[in-house]
Amino acid sequence: DGGITQSPKYLFRKEGQNVTLSCEQNLNHDAMYWYRQDPGQGLRLIYYSQIVNDFQKGDIAEGYSVSREKKESFPLTVTSAQKNPTAFYLCASSLNSNTEAFFGQGTRLTVV
Amino acid sequence: AQRVTQPEKLLSVFKGAPVELKCNYSYSGSPELFWYVQYSRQRLQLLLRHISRESIKGFTADLNKGETSFHLKKPFAQEEDSAMYYCALRRGSQGNLIFGKGTKLSVKP
Numbered sequence: 001d002g003g004i005t006q007s008p009k010y011l012f013r014k015e016g017q018n019v020t021l022s023c024e025q026n027l028n029h030d031a032m033y034w035y036r037q038d039p040g041q042g043l044r045l046i047y048y049s050q051i052v053n054d055f056q057k058g059d060i061a062e063g064y065s066v067s068r069e070k071k072e073s074f075p076l077t078v079t080s081a082q083k084n085p086t087a088f089y090l091c092a093s094s095l096n097s098n099t100e101a102f103f104g105q106g107t108r109l110t111v112v
Numbered sequence: 113a114q115r116v117t118q119p120e121k122l123l124s125v126f127k128g129a130p131v132e133l134k135c136n137y138s139y140s141g142s143p144e145l146f147w148y149v150q151y152s153r154q155r156l157q158l159l160l161r162h163i164s165r166e167s168i169k170g171f172t173a174d175l176n177k178g179e180t181s182f183h184l185k186k187p188f189a190q191e192e193d194s195a196m197y198y199c200a201l202r203r204g205s206q207g208n209l210i211f212g213k214g215t216k217l218s219v220k221p
Binding site for chain 1: 118121155156157158161198202205206207208209210211212213214
């Protein structure tokens with residue numbers, strides 16, 4: 001089954017702990033993205049990667065980190081420095097920077 | 113500044129009525145615009161993009177550079193059109209998308 005997979009679907013963490021969200025794609029896409037979706041805010045770009053071993057900050061990168069060691073994987077770490085980490089996180093990928101973006105089903109992170 | 117504005121948080125219409133979801137953008141270059149849709153319990157998916165000039169599920173959208181708008185229209189709304197709709201702008205060579213805040217469309221029977 002091809003596509004983009006985010007895991008887990010729901011994640012709970014205690015305040016002050018780092019947590020890593022998984023995003024895997026088997027579409028052979030070069031570009032991958034992380035967005036945060038909050039009610040009434042739409043989607044905001046956290047980080048993106050146009051090619052393996054390279055990534056750039058998006059509009060709201062503070063308190064987050066990523067890696068792109070493999071083409072198919074783009075994990076996002078929400079660090080304790082992120083002031084409001086509770087949100088719905090969406091990962092996306094595209095063949096390149098000019099083509100359609102495909103989205104995962106998202107991970108809902110709740111920090112208590 | 114690059115920005116996408118969707119002025120309506122919620123749009124409620126009756127089945128069979130025309131629907132127009134508004135989208136305005138601010139972009140200094142040549143814009144590439146999209147509409148994405150998120151049905152209940154489904155992932156966000158592309159509905160249409162302005163460069164393809166196609167009609168998907170009866171929806172159309174025309175890029176109006178003079179008014180910097182890309183409104184989504186459908187002449188006769190169906191209950192299955194109820195969803196969250198996002199207008200998005202591709203950010204130049206970077207390729208990533210800037211999204212509006214979204215409009216929730218509710219089509220009543």
